[in-house]
Amino acid sequence: MGFAASVGGTRYTFPELKTLLARATPLRSGDVLAGVAAASAAERVAAQRALADLPLQHFLDEAVIPYEADEVTRLILDRHDAAAFAPVRSLTVGGFRDWLLGAADSAALAALAPGLTPEMAAAVSKIMRLQDLVAVAAKCRVVTRFRNTIGLPGTLSIRLQPNDPVDDPRGVAAAVLDGLLLGAGDAVIGVNPATDNVETTIRVLELLDAVRQRYDIPTQSCVLAHVTTSMLAMERGAPVDLMFQSIGGTEGVNRSFGVSLALLAEARAAALSLRRGTLGENVMYFETGQGSALSAEAHHGCDQQTLEARAYAVAREFAPLLVNSVVGFIGPEYLFDGKQITRAGLEDHFCGKLLGLPMGVDVCYTNHAEADQDDMDALLTLLGVAGVTYVMGVPGADDVMLAYQSTSFHDGRYVRAALGKRPAPEFAAWMERMGIEAASGQGELPRLLAPELVGLA
Amino acid sequence: MSVPEDRGTGLHPAALPPGDAAAGRDGQAASGVAPAAAPARWAELRRFTAARVALGRVGDGMPTAAHLAFQEAHARARDAVHSALDAAGVAAVAASLGLPVLEVASQAADRRAFLLRPDLGRRLREADRAKLPAVPGAFLFVVADGLCASGVAAQAPGFLAEAVTLLRGAGMQVAPIVVAAQGRVALGDEIGGAMGAAMVAMLIGERPGLTATESMGLYLTLGPRPGRTDAERNCISNIREGGMSARAAAEKLLWLAGAALLLGATGVALKDEQPSAPLLPP
Structure with a gap:
């Protein structure tokens, strides 16, 4: 018809x-x-x-x-x-x-x-x-748990994204500490590895887990490697909190990512078997983005936003802790400028929330898109009002590994302050216990976050 | 994908000082490693990374100097994306190597079309086909602006001087160098196919970040022809000051080219197993 x-x-x-x-x-x-x-x-x-x-x-x-x-x-x-x-x-x-x-x-x-x-x-x-x-x-409520509680009304969480161009542990640790001082990390401390390599993944997972334990942070860590890499790392005893995977809205785009629904189910079962969550069993972390299906020539003549929403059906099958669109990352051939990125970011957040997902957004752009920091401020503020579950936190908004701009740790502070939002409650209590606000205001690290504890000496 | 060598500061968590969690729930430092007597300065973190850490804060915001440094870096990256391809450096080095230079363009008429229509950047402008000579069995270099013309203009001449010499030393014939405006990686397939080249190395400007600018990537494809996929290429990325050097990239290209001829393929079938350090002479 x-x-x-x-x-x-x-x-x-x-x-x-x-x-x-x-x-x-x-x-x-x-x-x-x-x-x-x-x-x-x-x-x-x-x-x-x-x-x-x-x-x-x-x-x-x-x-x-x-x-x-x-x-x-x-x-x-x-x-x-x-x-x-x-x-x-x-x-x-x-x-x-x-x-x-x-x-x-x-x-x-x-x-x-x-x-x-x-x-x-x-x-x-x-x-x-x-x-x-x-x-x-803003009317949608989605709450998920692993070692803390994400998505409660009045909260806005931040993924601490301490990427390093060569996965240097000290570079990663320094960026983690910087983010913690500025209140980031309650969604996850998540590193995009420079190479999808099992040994590197294990090394970074062990580092992040050591940082979490030595600072006693009520959060979870993740290395955003392919699920098959993470499963291999897990078999070799690596401390995998969350299983990460990029997904899309068609079987073909998922194939281009090297995954299927069956493989995702296997990955989730593997992560659950470790029983590392203390408050809940949401063990999956997914990223999506408008344009990925066209990029993989697996779009079936559908528009990119409809396919993006279909990716959320894949995500919700696996009860994720976190899902985010990487809205401005895919490139200007899919979202050309700040206006298109802004609308897409709000569409993705809305559709994800309506479908019951703990939806975050990587408020971001690449240098070949017609966008700048003003566009990101507008989108971040709109998403904050919309009740976004989490956004990214990158040192100075400049991801030195992925070569794009996302929200900075400072942006996270801004949007929380402007809208009266708090971090996840367990994380907020930890920040208070550590004395982070007073110390960072003085240009100091609190004594309990001594850098030598994480190898920075 | 290739990344620069580890800076040698790698620290395995096993090398971390022993210790329990830093603090118990009561906020008291646990036994193990005692925190330093004096609090560490935030600015110390800058020693460990090129990322924009320890910027301080003014209220919740970024201090003026840090804000303007970011704006400057973004402005430079934007200008690099929109820079035009200057072939003079490539022409000079080609002349010194005794190689002609042929200038062509893709079907993307301008930068906006290039950004919006990646498909046009992968196709050769029809009128340029006649400029391309047949060089059956030769090794072909195509130099294209990609997403950063100033990056490829900065890196390609030095790289070509190294690579052409190495390939010739290994007995390979090197074709005239093609310089392509508004070009994407797959444009090399059509150019290489039209010329009958055995192999094409596409030298292309990489999308600039705020910290890594003026960077060049190399994509090697055996038996270039339209329809080759990215899975049929090998990539050497991050060729720049502070990344992979021209010499190291040229050596890797020589290794990959030799391995590709033996294997009869480039791409996922060809794993980069170049020894990480030069072997000692026998």
Whole structure:
């Protein structure tokens, strides 16, 4: 069946659901590159009107990628919870938007999550403005636990990202200490290794675990290597808290990442078997990003934001501690400038939260994108108001290994202060116990965070 | 991917001082290693990393000097991305090696098109095809701006002087050097295929960061032709001051090229097993 709407006396038709979703998507370079974007502003708004009139039930009848062809589609439809869907099953996409902004409260949204498919979340986001994406996400509550409690109302956590160009342990340790002094690290202390190598991964895992134990930090650590590398490290006795993996919204993009749903399940089981969490069993950490499927030529003619939302269906299958979009990292051929990155970041956060994920965002850009620190300040502030679960913390906003700019430790302090947010409660208590605020204000390290304890002498 | 050699400061956690957790829940220092008598200065952390640590804070924000240093680094990186390819340095070194230089362009008409349409940066401008001579079986270098023309302009001449000499010493024939504007890595496949080269080494400007700028990458592809994938290439990255030296990169290229000819493939099938230090003479 097809879809149609008229704008300015011209009738626009859309042969399939995936075409309708793509044409309704606010302009971004990746959809133009893929050849799926609306050809004009009028066609885009026509698609948005047609989409608004579409019953949500239709998303259960027409898959954007065929059930037989894609294990992510099978996961989405096989896991759909009809009872949870019941409160909104009679609504159109437009009616759903009104319900989300109006009647829906935190409890209703939490109960609804298993009844929503990613395509429903993506669809409604396409007819929402930034303030709608912020307002609805702010009503969502998602709490996860490993060694602390992430996502409580009034909190905003930070992943401490102490990357080093050569995985030098002292470089990593110095950046960790710097971040701790500025209040980062309650989401995770997570290193992107410069090379995906088992020995390096083990070495960095042991370092991070030693830092955590010697400073007695109520948090978790992670080396963001491929799951197969992390599993090998684990077999050799390395202290793996969280299993990390980059994922996408189609079977093909996941294959390009070297993973499948079965492999992710195996990785999770391995991490659970170590029983390292003290407060909870959320052992997975996923990263995603609009454009990854097109980059892997595995997009099936879908728009990149719909596929991004489908990645969240993969994530929620594995009860993650943390999920974040790396929104501005994929490059300007997918999100060209600050305007496109800002909207995508808020869409990703909204869709992730609506689907029940502990959603963070890497508020970031590369030097070939038309963006700068002002754009990041705006997105960070918007996400803070939207209740983002966590953001990144990088020394001085400059990741010297990945060669891109993310949020700095200072940015984390700014957004917490501006919005009255606190770190995770266990971490906030630890900061107080360590005397971090007073010492850092004096340009000193608190005595309990002596650098020689982590090899910096 | 290749990274610079370990700086030799590697510290295995086993080498950390023995000790329990630094502090118990009651906030008292545990036995083991006692914290220093005087508190350490935050600024000391700068000794251990090139990352922007120990910037201090003013309220919650970044002090003015640190803020402006960041702005300057970003401005320089932005200008590097938008720099134009200056082939004079490459032409000078090519002349000294007795090699002609051929200038071509991709189908991306300008920088904006290059950034928005990676596919156009991988295809040769139709009119330039006639400029390319047949060099069957030769080793071909293509120099392209990629995401940092000033980076490749800075690194390519020194690298070419080393690499061409090494390859010739190993008995390989080196083709005229092609300089390609608005080029991406896969543009080398079409150029190399048109010329019938045995192998192409694409020298290309790497996306600049704030700290690592003016960096060049090298992508080696055996039997170049349109349709080759990134899995069929070997990469040497981070060729720059403070990264991999021109000499070390040229030696690695020679090793990879020799191994590729023996194996009949580049890419994932060809593992970089170049000895990490030069072998002693017999």
